[in-house]
Amino acid sequence: MSHHPNARTTDQLRSFIDRLERLRAEKKALDGDINDLKTEIKGFGLNPKAIEKIVKERAETASQRATREYTEEQAQIYRAALGMLDGTPLGDAARERLSRKPDEEDGAEQPATPAPAAITAEDIAGARERGQVDFAEGRKVTENPYVAGDPRRAAWDEGWCAASGSDGMDIPAAFRRPEKKKPDPKDPSDGENPGPDDGG
Amino acid sequence: MSHHPNARTTDQLRSFIDRLERLRAEKKALDGDINDLKTEIKGFGLNPKAIEKIVKERAETASQRATREYTEEQAQIYRAALGMLDGTPLGDAARERLSRKPDEEDGAEQPATPAPAAITAEDIAGARERGQVDFAEGRKVTENPYVAGDPRRAAWDEGWCAASGSDGMDIPAAFRRPEKKKPDPKDPSDGENPGPDDGG
Amino acid sequence: MSHHPNARTTDQLRSFIDRLERLRAEKKALDGDINDLKTEIKGFGLNPKAIEKIVKERAETASQRATREYTEEQAQIYRAALGMLDGTPLGDAARERLSRKPDEEDGAEQPATPAPAAITAEDIAGARERGQVDFAEGRKVTENPYVAGDPRRAAWDEGWCAASGSDGMDIPAAFRRPEKKKPDPKDPSDGENPGPDDGG
Amino acid sequence: MSHHPNARTTDQLRSFIDRLERLRAEKKALDGDINDLKTEIKGFGLNPKAIEKIVKERAETASQRATREYTEEQAQIYRAALGMLDGTPLGDAARERLSRKPDEEDGAEQPATPAPAAITAEDIAGARERGQVDFAEGRKVTENPYVAGDPRRAAWDEGWCAASGSDGMDIPAAFRRPEKKKPDPKDPSDGENPGPDDGG
DNA sequence: AATGCTCCAGCTGAGC
DNA sequence: GCTCAGCTGGAGCATT
Numbered sequence: 098m099s100h101h102p103n104a105r106t107t108d109q110l111r112s113f114i115d116r117l118e119r120l121r122a123e124k125k126a127l128d129g130d131i132n133d134l135k136t137e138i139k140g141f142g143l144n145p146k147a148i149e150k151i152v153k154e155r156a157e158t159a160s161q162r163a164t165r166e167y168t169e170e171q172a173q174i175y176r177a178a179l180g181m182l183d184g185t186p187l188g189d190a191a192r193e194r195l196s197r198k199p200d201e202e203d204g205a206e207q208p209a210t211p212a213p214a215a216i217t218a219e220d221i222a223g224a225r226e227r228g229q230v231d232f233a234e235g236r237k238v239t240e241n242p243y244v245a246g247d248p249r250r251a252a253w254d255e256g257w258c259a260a261s262g263s264d265g266m267d268i269p270a271a272f273r274r275p276e277k278k279k280p281d282p283k284d285p286s287d288g289e290n291p292g293p294d295d296g297g
Numbered sequence: 298m299s300h301h302p303n304a305r306t307t308d309q310l311r312s313f314i315d316r317l318e319r320l321r322a323e324k325k326a327l328d329g330d331i332n333d334l335k336t337e338i339k340g341f342g343l344n345p346k347a348i349e350k351i352v353k354e355r356a357e358t359a360s361q362r363a364t365r366e367y368t369e370e371q372a373q374i375y376r377a378a379l380g381m382l383d384g385t386p387l388g389d390a391a392r393e394r395l396s397r398k399p400d401e402e403d404g405a406e407q408p409a410t411p412a413p414a415a416i417t418a419e420d421i422a423g424a425r426e427r428g429q430v431d432f433a434e435g436r437k438v439t440e441n442p443y444v445a446g447d448p449r450r451a452a453w454d455e456g457w458c459a460a461s462g463s464d465g466m467d468i469p470a471a472f473r474r475p476e477k478k479k480p481d482p483k484d485p486s487d488g489e490n491p492g493p494d495d496g497g
Numbered sequence: 498m499s500h501h502p503n504a505r506t507t508d509q510l511r512s513f514i515d516r517l518e519r520l521r522a523e524k525k526a527l528d529g530d531i532n533d534l535k536t537e538i539k540g541f542g543l544n545p546k547a548i549e550k551i552v553k554e555r556a557e558t559a560s561q562r563a564t565r566e567y568t569e570e571q572a573q574i575y576r577a578a579l580g581m582l583d584g585t586p587l588g589d590a591a592r593e594r595l596s597r598k599p600d601e602e603d604g605a606e607q608p609a610t611p612a613p614a615a616i617t618a619e620d621i622a623g624a625r626e627r628g629q630v631d632f633a634e635g636r637k638v639t640e641n642p643y644v645a646g647d648p649r650r651a652a653w654d655e656g657w658c659a660a661s662g663s664d665g666m667d668i669p670a671a672f673r674r675p676e677k678k679k680p681d682p683k684d685p686s687d688g689e690n691p692g693p694d695d696g697g
Numbered sequence: 698m699s700h701h702p703n704a705r706t707t708d709q710l711r712s713f714i715d716r717l718e719r720l721r722a723e724k725k726a727l728d729g730d731i732n733d734l735k736t737e738i739k740g741f742g743l744n745p746k747a748i749e750k751i752v753k754e755r756a757e758t759a760s761q762r763a764t765r766e767y768t769e770e771q772a773q774i775y776r777a778a779l780g781m782l783d784g785t786p787l788g789d790a791a792r793e794r795l796s797r798k799p800d801e802e803d804g805a806e807q808p809a810t811p812a813p814a815a816i817t818a819e820d821i822a823g824a825r826e827r828g829q830v831d832f833a834e835g836r837k838v839t840e841n842p843y844v845a846g847d848p849r850r851a852a853w854d855e856g857w858c859a860a861s862g863s864d865g866m867d868i869p870a871a872f873r874r875p876e877k878k879k880p881d882p883k884d885p886s887d888g889e890n891p892g893p894d895d896g897g
Numbered sequence: 898a899a900t901g902c903t904c905c906a907g908c909t910g911a912g913c
Numbered sequence: 914g915c916t917c918a919g920c921t922g923g924a925g926c927a928t929t
């Protein structure tokens with residue numbers, strides 16, 4: 098007993114507790130940092146929630162993303178069936194899905210995107226460039242020349258946005274979150290263009 | 298003490314506990330019912346998750362919906378700026394938002410939807426009907442004649458889906474959830490058309 | 498098309514949604530009821546949180562209870578080892594646990610409670626009765642004659658409490674929750690007898 | 698436009714996203730570390746859940762602790778009233794609370810702990826030492842000479858445990874978590890000394 | 898600003 | 914052995 102060789106157990110216990118507490122503290126600190134960052138984002142005029150959404154998406158694995166999108170497609174199909182499609186037409190994926198014959202169901206890796214046939218990567222790049230040009234020439238973002246379902250449509254969008262982001266304005270208006278002008282919660286001018294009641 | 302007028306307190310206590318337990322039990326029972334329902338849905342070949350999504354949306358208040366959509370718009374704008382728009386072009390709302398002049402920011406209730414100018418409720422109804430006809434004539438869902446951004450586009454979609462839902466097939470293929478054909482999780486043929494790994 | 502035999506799918510979809518919404522609504526209603534009940538309890542002068550605790554305990558299975566208590570014992574032993582035992586001496590179970598020889602660990606169902614040897618159910622009943630008598634004779638609840646670790650101690654407690662509950666006062670003082678006399682959160686007279694800041 | 702001074706907005710956006718992702722990653726890493734630690738604890742023969750409990754307690758503010766203990770007291774009183782006191786006699790605080798006159802309710806900072814009158818810090822220290830001595834002399838932990846309610850009781854416990862922790866055994870048996878010897882869930886020898894079904 | 902509630906993710910025990 | 918449902922703890926949100 099002179100040299101209690103295992104007050105060690107108690108020491109270990111103490112050490113475990115210390116380590117646990119330290120780890121929890123670090124986690125808490127990170128929470129603080131994240132909050133600070135969100136504040137900074139808000140202060141900069143951007144929308145933290147939207148950014149978080151993007152971060153979450155980027156964190157998804159391929160299969161998670163697939164599942165999520167797949168579910169969303171089905172939801173859209175159901176909405177259409179129920180007559181709930183309210184100004185948000187079917188997405189491309191849902192559209193493509195509906196156009197399949199029953200027996201070519203999933204698995205069967207057929208051409209997939211039905212129409213665009215001959216669209217190449219260059220076409221895409223071209224569309225992007227054209228979006229930039231169109232912006233420079235004063236066309237509006239609503240004047241995308243490509244039809245929905247055409248992959249070039251998104252590319253043109255990107256080009257237009259890219260150009261619009263480098264035009265000298267400090268923050269493009271649409272990027273900014275509108276001022277918190279406490280909108281009367283009783284009349285959200287429902288359905289028109291709401292703007293936020295920032296907390297949901 | 299013959300008539301302890303307030304063993305009542307203890308009785309009350311007991312009663313409170315009983316009531317609480319009963320309520321909690323009922324809640325638990327409902328959880329069970331919901332699970333059963335989901336099983337039934339799955340058994341019927343529909344996707345419970347997608348249905349839940351719809352239910353949730355329908356439960357939203359106008360302002361919640363507004364906020365959610367608004368956040369999504371901004372996220373899309375950010376994605377465009379980052380070059381992440383991957384085949385999913387800008388939604389109408391985001392597009393409309395980007396087309397505004399900085400000074401007509403939100404609040405100012407100007408015409409809102411920019412272009413469609415003269416589109417009336419009748420036009421919408423007509424588009425819906427045309428969707429039904431087009432389905433009957435064998436056109437594909439991808440052949441929606443209306444341009445994105447045009448509200449008639451969604452109406453046509455609805456019409457097409459409504460018609461396609463009453464054509465005699467028992468469950469339209471696209472409604473069904475594909476068989477659980479254990480997709481190799483290593484190769485979700487990412488981006489193509491995944492189908493689900495239903496649990497996510 | 499005259500007799501779309503399977504607008505049934507859409508009908509089913511609609512029905513599923515209805516049922517889901519109904520179930521969720523019922524659940525929500527129950528939440529409301531529970532809240533009302535808590536309000537009622539508070540209004541009656543009892544402590545809803547404490548009651549919830551009891552309800553939760555009663556809902557536990559034997560094995561859950563066993564596990565919970567076992568964990569608590571170990572926590573107590575650890576606390577003792579760390580010198581954290583702050584006026585809350587070791588519980589009986591922990592005490593009993595510490596007194597075992599290593600090799601008679603658990604499983605081995607030996608006499609278990611070490612000392613009380615000859616205490617019978619009648620002794621317990623007697624102790625309970627004595628608690629009632631002692632209350633009637635004006636003894637204080639702190640004057641429990643049984644030593645800790647003796648099962649009769651709890652029985653006496655129960656008897657005393659039972660008697661004290663039927664003495665004509667409408668709600669025994671200790672049952673009541675003290676008025677919300679906004680205690681200065683800066684000086685909770687920490688450690689003495691705090692009373693609540695009810696939310697925690 | 699030669700030096701688009703505010704592709705800066707997009708750059709900022711990118712930066713915000715990077716920072717957010719980094720912070721979230723660090724948090725996730727910490728979760729991993731915590732899990733590793735728990736595994737280590739388990740491997741060492743100690744009970745992670747019990748340790749977590751201690752860590753949580755230590756993290757509590759004074760007022761949180763006060764509230765928690767207060768609620769527990771009331772729960773005990775209610776249990777007593779309901780005849781649920783199952784071998785776990787009233788705690789000191791509850792006992793003290795019950796012994797008050799209605800009008801000296803809380804707030805009024807009267808002597809509080811009723812009896813112990815003259816017990817000093819030295820008495821406490823003495824009791825602790827005596828616990829150590831008693832352990833050395835072979836007394837059992839159940840032979841605590843102090844009556845429940847007496848603060849020296851806990852001190853003696855601590856002393857006894859401290860001594861028992863340095864006696865040369867590597868891990869005192871009671872510290873260890875028993876092996877996972879799949880206890881028959883039908884007969885947890887409920888109420889005796891259960892040992893764990895570790896997860897609850 | 899603080900607290901209570903709701904939702905979600907991560908973990909744990911059961912079942913094929 | 915792996916997946917699945919259930920649960921518990923934490924984070925976000927609404928409210929006062």
